[in-house]
Amino acid sequence: MEIERAILVGPDWVARAASNATNDPQQKWMLRQPRAVRRSYAAECFGRTDEERRAEAWMLLQPDAVRRSYVEQVLSVPLPEGSPTEPPERPSSRRTG
Numbered sequence: 001m002e003i004e005r006a007i008l009v010g011p012d013w014v015a016r017a018a019s020n021a022t023n024d025p026q027q028k029w030m031l032r033q034p035r036a037v038r039r040s041y042a043a044e045c046f047g048r049t050d051e052e053r054r055a056e057a058w059m060l061l062q063p064d065a066v067r068r069s070y071v072e073q074v075l076s077v078p079l080p081e082g083s084p085t086e087p088p089e090r091p092s093s094r095r096t097g
Helices: 002-009 012-019 025-031 035-045 049-059 064-073
Strands: none
Touching: 002 012, 002 025, 002 035, 012 025, 012 035, 025 035, 025 049, 035 049, 035 064
């Protein structure tokens, strides 16, 4: 696991080279993320006994661009350009007038 962590938090060129050696879409996606994203995942999730649960929480807290790229590249769900990633606002229950 030490080698995996070193690749995960290593320079971009190392992670990108490693991404070419895997067929797993999730691993490939992670290894193609910017170093700051990979380091955040490594610090918060990688190698923990509850990694799957932590990874889910970690993903939900990521910026829109990171979450969108995961949906498109790992889940293979194309999203229309400019589609909202947040739920629509609920109408206010207050009445004006």
